[in-house]
Amino acid sequence: KAYAEMIKDLSGDNPRKREEHLGIIIDESDRLSALVNDILDLSKIESGNSALNMTEFHMSEKLDDILGRYALFIEQKGYTFNLIKDEPVTVKADELKIEQVIYNLINNAINYSGDAREITIKQINSKKNVRIEISDKGEGIPPELLPLIFDRYYRNEKSGRDIIGTGLGLSIVKSILKHHSFPFGVQSEIGKGSTFWFEIVL
Numbered sequence: 001k002a003y004a005e006m007i008k009d010l011s012g013d014n015p016r017k018r019e020e021h022l023g024i025i026i027d028e029s030d031r032l033s034a035l036v037n038d039i040l041d042l043s044k045i046e047s048g049n050s051a052l053n054m055t056e057f058h059m060s061e062k063l064d065d066i067l068g069r070y071a072l073f074i075e076q077k078g079y080t081f082n083l084i085k086d087e088p089v090t091v092k093a094d095e096l097k098i099e100q101v102i103y104n105l106i107n108n109a110i111n112y113s114g115d116a117r118e119i120t121i122k123q124i125n126s127k128k129n130v131r132i133e134i135s136d137k138g139e140g141i142p143p144e145l146l147p148l149i150f151d152r153y154y155r156n157e158k159s160g161r162d163i164i165g166t167g168l169g170l171s172i173v174k175s176i177l178k179h180h181s182f183p184f185g186v187q188s189e190i191g192k193g194s195t196f197w198f199e200i201v202l
Contacts, residue, residue, distance in 0.1 A: 003028075038168040041100075045175040052094040052179060059130055059200070060088040062095070063123060066102055073110065080118045086125040091200045097176045098200070104169035105134040105196045112194065114138035129183075129199040141188040149186065150174040173198075 003021040011017035044050035063083060073079040091098075102121075109119045116137035124131040141149060150170045177184045177198050184198035 035168070038172060042168055042172050042175055045172070045179055050179075052097070054092055055095055056090050056092050057095045058088060059091050059123060059132075060085050062099065063102070063121060063132075066099065066106070067121065070106070078117050079110065079113070082118070082120040084120065085123040089123075089125050089130055091130050091202065093180055093182075093200055094176075097180075101173050101176050101198065102132065102134070104173050108169055108196065109134050109136040109194075112136055112138040114193070127202070129201050131197060131199045133195050133197045135193060135195040137193040140190040140192055141186070141194055142190065143188075146186060146188065 003025050007018055007021050011021055041050075063085065067081055067083055070079070070081060074081065106119060106121070113119060113136040118137050120133075120135040122131075122133040122135075124133065150173070173184070173196075180200075182198055182200055184196075186194060186196045188194035
């Protein structure tokens with residue numbers, strides 16, 4: 001609102017300032033829209049009003065598809081994504097919600113990847129489950145903070161980068177995976193990074 005008032009009263013006739021202020025308004029509108037959508041998603045899941053649409057899909061192809069959408073980070077921001085997959089496998093889950101889990105975990109890894117800007121995604125098959133691991137090479141998470149990271153709005157303030165998302169990403173991950181009754185967790189070592197994981201039960 002403040003920047004809109006500045007455009008109205010001060011910068012409307014100054015093209016450079018006007019574009020700068022309009023850009024801020026658009027960015028803030030996008031951020032608030034994302035926050036509202038995340039709150040709605042989380043509320044639906046936690047209230048039980050978001051039914052699971054269980055279907056079979058190819059996890060290997062899903063990972064390829066998701067990483068293909070991060071081309072901008074690779075080309076313009078210097079990130080490296082390593083994808084390590086076992087043989088192709090079909091899983092049964094709510095495909096859109098599992099896709100959301102993977103997106104949120106990748107975005108979290110980007111936020112805390114440190115100067116390495118390197119993210120590793122693994123698909124590990126076993127007889128009982130398919131395990132997905134998403135790792136960064138950031139500063140890691142202190143042991144005393146590990147119980148907090150899936151809480152709403154919790155953020156490690158030491159990321160040193162512009163944060164992607166609303167602070168609800170890991171809470172949504174937790175809610176979706178609990179709704180599926182899929183195991184999940186995180187392993188972290190100070191100075192070496194963190195690995196978030198979940199398992200799709202076969």
